[in-house]
Amino acid sequence: MDVEVKRLLNLYIIILLLSASALINYFISKEKCRDTFVWAAWGIFTPILSLIILSSLKNINIDHGNIENDKSTCAKCDSKKEEEVESPTENTAPTKDESEEIPLFIHGPKKPLFVDVETTGLHSDDRIISICMILLNTEEIQETGNVRFKGIHYIFDPCKKSHPIAEKIHGYDDWTLRHQELFEQRMPMIQSLLEEADVVVAHNVKFDIKFIKNQFLSAGINLEEIKTICTMEEAVGSKSLKNCASDIGIYRENEIHDASEDTIMCMCLYLKERSNINVVSLFNRMKIPLQNFIVPPAAPDGPLPRRNNVKKRKEILSL
Numbered sequence: 001m002d003v004e005v006k007r008l009l010n011l012y013i014i015i016l017l018l019s020a021s022a023l024i025n026y027f028i029s030k031e032k033c034r035d036t037f038v039w040a041a042w043g044i045f046t047p048i049l050s051l052i053i054l055s056s057l058k059n060i061n062i063d064h065g066n067i068e069n070d071k072s073t074c075a076k077c078d079s080k081k082e083e084e085v086e087s088p089t090e091n092t093a094p095t096k097d098e099s100e101e102i103p104l105f106i107h108g109p110k111k112p113l114f115v116d117v118e119t120t121g122l123h124s125d126d127r128i129i130s131i132c133m134i135l136l137n138t139e140e141i142q143e144t145g146n147v148r149f150k151g152i153h154y155i156f157d158p159c160k161k162s163h164p165i166a167e168k169i170h171g172y173d174d175w176t177l178r179h180q181e182l183f184e185q186r187m188p189m190i191q192s193l194l195e196e197a198d199v200v201v202a203h204n205v206k207f208d209i210k211f212i213k214n215q216f217l218s219a220g221i222n223l224e225e226i227k228t229i230c231t232m233e234e235a236v237g238s239k240s241l242k243n244c245a246s247d248i249g250i251y252r253e254n255e256i257h258d259a260s261e262d263t264i265m266c267m268c269l270y271l272k273e274r275s276n277i278n279v280v281s282l283f284n285r286m287k288i289p290l291q292n293f294i295v296p297p298a299a300p301d302g303p304l305p306r307r308n309n310v311k312k313r314k315e316i317l318s319l
Contacts (some may be wrong), residue, residue, distance in 0.1 A: 106138040106275040113197030116262040119169040120162040132259035153288040159309040171256040179296040203241045205230040231269045247303035260288040
């Protein structure tokens with residue numbers, strides 16, 4: 001059939017439908033004693049409006065392929081996030097810096113190791129309940145423009161109750177801690193990072209090194225002399241980590257001392273004086289969750305049962 005004839009036929013059909021719609025509305029309005037002109041006009045206007053809407057919908061191109069790609073991309077992103085959370089951060093993990101095209105520089109040792117420990121107290125017989133270590137490779141960072149690191153964050157059963165003030169600082173109760181791993185179980189990774197580093201950096205480094213050496217010594221290992229840098233000794237004015245960090249625009253999430261947060265704070269203080277890295281941005285993006293946390297069972301009512309440290313140590317360390 002000729003195209004022009006088709007168009008004319010379609011036009012006649014549309015006119016016929018509009019007329020029928022107008023007539024139907026006219027008779028309905030007359031029967032119900034309504035304004036017949038308005039109803040007849042609506043009978044014409046409504047179908048025209050419907051045609052306009054349907055025509056506009058035809059012109060909207062929905063690229064289903066792109067939607068599927070976007071979904072798959074999101075799925076990949078989600079799976080990547082899950083992998084990052086589940087995979088141990090002993091493996092090198094990238095954290096991009098926002099300096100983009102500006103070459104990064106870091107002065108000082110090639111492999112600084114940043115450390116923080118939380119303990120059961122301040123005395124020589126107190127023990128470490130959590131430790132975080134972050135090892136930077138400054139040459140690799142300057143070559144790639146990415147801040148890359150090796151990091152660990154562990155929690156331990158110290159086999160003794162924390163001093164009430166210390167417990168308030170680190171936030172872990174005795175019931176939670178007595179269900180965690182022993183320090184000896186993670187000692188090889190801690191030792192390997194210490195051996196790989198050129199220098200250990202901490203805020204009040206003498207405190208952290210003393211407790212690390214004591215833990216190794218109690219396991220029969222005498223660590224070699226460790227070169228250190230103390231960001232507390234470098235500080236001008238207030239010496240506390242919280243105040244030093246706030247001076248450069250970095251703030252704790254809460255008053256509980258988290259070994260990971262304190263280590264990252266210390267690292268940012270160090271880098272602020274020795275690099276052009278945006279340390280505030282780095283602090284806000286960099287997190288190292290606990291990698292060996294064991295969820296304890298529900299605590300019993302009343303006083304906690306007596307510890308059996310000898311039995312636990314014998315069972316675990318004899319494996």
